Each structure stands twice: as structure tokens, then as C-alpha cells.
Amino acid sequence: GESVGLHLPTLSVQEGDNSIINCAYSNSASDYFIWYKQESGKGPQFIIDIRSNMDKRQGQRVTVLLNKTVKHLSLQIAATQPGDSAVYFCAENIANSKLTFGKGITLSVRP
Amino acid sequence: EPEVTQTPSHQVTQMGQEVILRCVPISNHLYFYWYRQILGQKVEFLVSFYNNEISEKSEIFDDQFSVERPDGSNFTLKIRSTKLEDSAMYFCASSAAGYEQYFGPGTRLTVT
Numbered sequence: 001g002e003s004v005g006l007h008l009p010t011l012s013v014q015e016g017d018n019s020i021i022n023c024a025y026s027n028s029a030s031d032y033f034i035w036y037k038q039e040s041g042k043g044p045q046f047i048i049d050i051r052s053n054m055d056k057r058q059g060q061r062v063t064v065l066l067n068k069t070v071k072h073l074s075l076q077i078a079a080t081q082p083g084d085s086a087v088y089f090c091a092e093n094i095a096n097s098k099l100t101f102g103k104g105i106t107l108s109v110r111p
Numbered sequence: 112e113p114e115v116t117q118t119p120s121h122q123v124t125q126m127g128q129e130v131i132l133r134c135v136p137i138s139n140h141l142y143f144y145w146y147r148q149i150l151g152q153k154v155e156f157l158v159s160f161y162n163n164e165i166s167e168k169s170e171i172f173d174d175q176f177s178v179e180r181p182d183g184s185n186f187t188l189k190i191r192s193t194k195l196e197d198s199a200m201y202f203c204a205s206s207a208a209g210y211e212q213y214f215g216p217g218t219r220l221t222v223t
Binding site: 032034036042043044045046049089091093096097098099100101102103 | 214
């Protein structure tokens with residue numbers, strides 16, 4: 001079946017470096033994508049979203065890139081901080097319906 | 112900043128018992144959802160609710176599950192007869208227009 005998946009289970013980065021978290025999706029009908037951050041024992045926290053008619057969107061220290069040709073989504077975090085350590089999920093949405101989540105990747109920031 | 116709230120934070124129940132998980136969505140939101148996350152796994156969709164009816168449900172959401180919006184603020188998930196495999200974190204989410212979904216802190220359900 002169609003699914004959203006993440007390439008790497010863990011990512012370790014040095015504090016201050018930039019982080020790039022990647023996600024592949026397989027449903028070409030998806031028209032909206034979200035990145036969520038989940039800290040231990042908490043619910044998913046909205047980070048940034050992007051619609052399928054865009055290929056890049058920037059927030060505060062974060063950028064999401066969407067490549068519809070290869071069905072790839074990435075989250076870039078600039079100047080990674082210890083507080084960025086968490087599990088990151090990409091999620092896709094089709095026409096205002098449910099979110100389908102990827103498996104999650106753990107970002108670990110080394111001091 | 113408005114947020115989704117959920118109660119209780121942790122619910123322990125015996126197999127076969129009924130549980131009700133409660134959520135207060137963000138006040139001007141119109142779309143409501145329940146998701147669950149088994150420990151160490153990804154978040155899974157259960158059900159969406161709009162205009163006082165279920166708009167979509169997954170195969171997980173069988174006839175043991177039900178949702179209700181009993182008043183203008185609460186949104187509940189009921190599991191009629193809990194099974195061991197229902198143990199998970201249950202997240203409520205709400206959305207103003209059906210896209211950007213905001214999640215609550217979750218209820219940890221432990222079935223013994």
C-alpha cells in the first residue's frame with residue numbers, strides 16, 4: 001500500500017550545525033505535508049507545513065523542501081540546538097482528510 | 112496560545128472494561144481527530160469527525176470504538192471492551208479547516 005517513510009532511523013549532529021531530515025512519500029495524490037516534532041511523553045508538535053503547489057517554505061530556523069518529481073520531503077534545521085533533540089515525523093494529507101505519518105527519526109544533538 | 116487538552120494523562124484499566132478518553136479541542140476548530148501511537152511506533156489515524164459525524168475511520172476503529180461530541184467543547188473516544196493490544200498513547204487533534212492539525216498531549220492507556 002501507499003505510505004510515508006523516513007530514510008534514516010537516527011541522526012546525530014553537533015550543536016550549531018545544520019540538520020537535514022529526509023522523508024519519502026509514495027502517494028502522488030497527497031497535497032499537503034507537515035513536519036511534526038515529538039518530545040518524550042508529549043504529543044506531536046506542529047513545526048512547519050507545505051502545500052503541493054510549493055517547493056520550499058521557510059520558518060524560524062526551519063525550512064521544508066518538497067520535490068514532487070521524486071516524492072521527497074526534507075526538513076532543514078539551521079544552527080541545531082540541544083532543544084531540537086526529539087523524534088521528527090513527516091505526515092501527508094490528501095484533500096482535507098486524515099494525516100498519514102512516517103515512522104519517525106530521532107535527532108540527537110551533541111553538545 | 113490556545114491548545115488541545117486531554118484527560119486523563121494516564122488511564123489504567125483491566126481487560127474487558129470500558130474507557131472514555133476526553134479531549135477539549137481548540138475552541139474555534141471544526142475538525143476533530145483521534146490518533147494512537149503504540150510505544151516506539153508511528154502515529155496511526157483512528158477517526159475524524161466533522162459536523163457532528165464521523166467523516167473517516169481506519170480499520171483499527173472497529174465497533175468497539177466510538178466517538179462523541181456531547182457538548183460544544185468536549186470530544187470523547189470510548190472503547191467499549193478494552194483489549195491488551197489497545198494499550199497505547201491516544202492523541203486528540205483538532206483543525207480549523209482540515210489541514211493544519213494540532214495535537215494534544217495524549218492519554219497513556221494501559222490495559223492489564
